[in-house]
């Protein structure tokens with residue numbers, strides 16, 4: 001049985017890590033626990049460091065459009081706080097009621113708004129991290145623009161808690177749009193959908209999201225802004241395909257893939273979407289115009305990964321599998337190992353769960 | 359020149375050819391400094407490779423001989439990033455200037471590091487695309503330098519900085535290995551090494567190929583000029599725009615001294631006032647028109663005495679020319695000046711301006727303020743006359759006091775120019791020792807021997823290999839690439 005600790009301060013997180021490190025105990029950080037089995041299974045877990053007690057929104061500097069929030073705060077609760085001043089963290093993640101800030105940063109989760117607002121790596125501007133040797137380190141800051149020192153918030157985002165435990169983060173924010181509208185068009189196949197998505201990307205529309213759902217064979221566009229702007233863009237879209245007003249629930253399509261036996265996140269170039277889908281032949285797929293998509297698969301995941309990797313893309317398994325969750329780490333793996341060695345020399349954090357056995 | 363170095367020069371020459379090596383003292387002088395000209399160091403040689411393989415070969419020689427090297431683009435950096443290191447070489451990427459691939463369907467461009475920023479836009483403009491990061495130096499600075507400094511520009515408020523636009527890179531590591539960071543498709547599994555390389559000021563290796571994201575030109579671009587009696591009133595108007603939920607493409611502010619200087623230099627026909635706002639909106643025409651009406655009203659409500667919207671593309675260019683020329687224009691109103699690059703939470707602007715004014719009265723030195731008002735990046739220009747005994751020193755002290763003020767307000771010592779040589783002594787004022795020590799773990803992972811621009815950014819280099827915990831061979835050691843010393 002692993003011990004569960006629930007530190008109340010960042011300092012305490014660092015102390016718990018130092019203690020585990022000294023005693024050779026292996027640690028798994030935990031946020032909402034919504035996805036502890038994502039990635040490869042850990043070698044062993046002796047201590048679970050839960051961020052449940054670190055759940056405050058520390059400061060919403062709304063006039064500066066930034067927020068400082070502790071890692072254990074759920075995404076939904078953060079968004080509620082921000083909405084009081086008409087702002088949002090411009091990201092739509094899976095299960096926001098359960099997912100914590102630390103958890104989404106560790107997994108670098110992103111949804112449909114990625115197209116316009118970028119990933120968490122583009123939105124995070126500061127971070128405090130506890131390291132296995134007991135160091136508590138801050139980097140970045142509270143201001144949107146800052147190039148003093150290395151961008152550690154980027155490095156920590158998507159590191160799956162293998163370099164340190166995130167205790168607090170600072171984000172840049174965006175206004176909640178006054179008006180939004182979802183438009184949907186039926187397309188005969190993936191090829192036509194890809195062609196339309198590339199044409200919309202190549203247009204001068206300012207859409208916030210653009211996706212293709214295989215189950216409905218539809219392309220969805222999200223427009224945000226002023227009523228006048230939305231109407232004008234709707235008229236332009238009508239000349240490109242038979243768009244009709246759709247439902248905002250289309251944007252939950254990714255989350256609705258669960259539960260399924262095999263779910264994977266894939267990433268290819270936008271121009272490779274149709275071909276990839278034809279070759280993978282997934283039961284269902286939700287592909288964003290960025291080339292990132294989620295698919296449910298039957299059959300051999302290794303063969304599916306091969307299809308994507310030869311195109312220069314990646315396929316990450318989000319459900320337990322007999323093969324490695326991540327796939328080819330690329331030729332920079334030695335540098336990744338060197339980074340891991342510097343931050344967590346004894347590999348106590350989520351040992352074995354990450355890319356390349358890290 | 360010692361025998362060792364002459365042998366070494368022969369070896370470099372063998373890799374690069376006669377044209378690829380500069381070693382005569384007269385020619386080396388050009389490379390003694392970057393845009394921060396008060397720091398000067400002569401390198402033992404300047405190397406001008408033309409390919410990744412040549413970069414790799416010369417870096418391997420440096421690694422073998424433990425010679426520090428400094429990458430250099432156009433040398434326009436303002437913090438001494440490309441300042442040579444005594445006993446080291448400069449590796450100039452100026453001859454690697456090909457645009458290798460343009461892919462409109464995927465909105466990506468692949469370039470060599472010596473490509474000039476504006477050339478990327480030049481290449482994709484016929485298809486109505488542009489490369490968004492637009493430092494004022496964009497007609498001369500290189501993509502490699504932009505990557506190293508994570509350069510910004512006025513339009514980064516909406517579009518993001520260089521880091522937002524770099525998807526992947528080919529990098530020659532300080533040991534001579536070539537690796538690919540990031541990937542052409544998004545979210546490659548693994549640590550975001552590309553993200554940490556951008557902005558590392560050349561301390562983690564040399565970028566030899568960069569994949570950039572390009573952006574479709576918006577349907578409509580409108581630029582508004584609003585004149586306010588004081589900078590503080592202009593500042594509250596900015597807050598009003600933000601509070602209304604509007605995200606302009608750019609919001610710039612200039613105070614009366616900067617307006618004077620810009621007017622003298624390029625005749626932008628700016629209204630004379632205490633605080634001038636330049637607000638640019640872009641996007642679909644209907645959206646821009648609706649929002650411009652709101653911005654116009656907000657400026658009026660906050661006391662703007664005059665509001666103009668540029669009526670043609672030509673007028674718009676003139677408005678921007680004035681703003682972009684503001685630094686250089688200071689030469690018109692002062693013999694010497696120091697450019698600073700502090701960042702504050704935007705809302706702290708009134709207090710910060712008051713304090714700068716107080717310090718200005720106290721020191722008797724004038725300060726012109728040019729401000730990326732949307733994101734809180736302040737460029738105070740401290741004006742002085744070197745010929746007057748003690749003024750240069752006083753100006754330096756003043757300039758540093760402004761940075762301290764930025765730190766005190768929860769801001770940063772640099773928003774886009776980098777730490778380099780100039781501001782490394784300020785780093786401990788902004789970050790605690792464990793913060794700096796943690797950042798340097800990344801440097802140790804990339805460059806355990808401290809060869810790549812080793813003396814910059816951090817005031818004290820961390821000895822690598824002192825990571826706590828039981829001893830384990832460093833992966834680079836395991837691979838037989840590096841040894842511990």
Ligand SMILES: Cc1cc2nc3c(=O)[nH]c(=O)nc-3n(C[C@H](O)[C@H](O)[C@H](O)COP(=O)(O)OP(=O)(O)OC[C@H]3O[C@@H](n4cnc5c(N)ncnc54)[C@H](O)[C@@H]3O)c2cc1C
Nearest residue numbers: 029031032033034035036099100102103104106109161166
């Ligand atoms: C590609 C992908 C696939 C996903 N698949 C699923 C799924 O199948 N089912 C599901 O329910 N959700 C899934 N999610 C959602 C995702 O796990 C949650 O949205 C959220 O990221 C997890 O938040 P959490 O607080 O529940 O984290 P947890 O599930 O508690 O932890 C997730 C991971 O992050 C680490 N971590 C947590 N907090 C910290 C911290 N403060 N510092 C460092 N590391 C930390 C953990 O060690 C763990 O490795 C997926 C997300 C992504 C990006």
Ligand SMILES: Cc1cc2nc3c(=O)[nH]c(=O)nc-3n(C[C@H](O)[C@H](O)[C@H](O)COP(=O)(O)OP(=O)(O)OC[C@H]3O[C@@H](n4cnc5c(N)ncnc54)[C@H](O)[C@@H]3O)c2cc1C
Nearest residue numbers: 431432433434435439493494500502503506510560565774
């Ligand atoms: C008039 C003027 C206006 C400016 N305006 C702005 C502005 O608006 N915004 C802004 O952000 N900056 C501005 N700058 C600063 C400067 O132009 C930028 O920092 C620019 O990115 C430097 O590019 P460069 O090619 O001149 O690089 P250099 O000055 O040659 O080098 C800068 C740094 O990059 C490193 N480097 C260069 N190439 C590589 C490579 N291939 N791989 C790894 N490291 C490398 C160098 O070692 C050095 O540390 C301005 C400068 C001037 C003179």
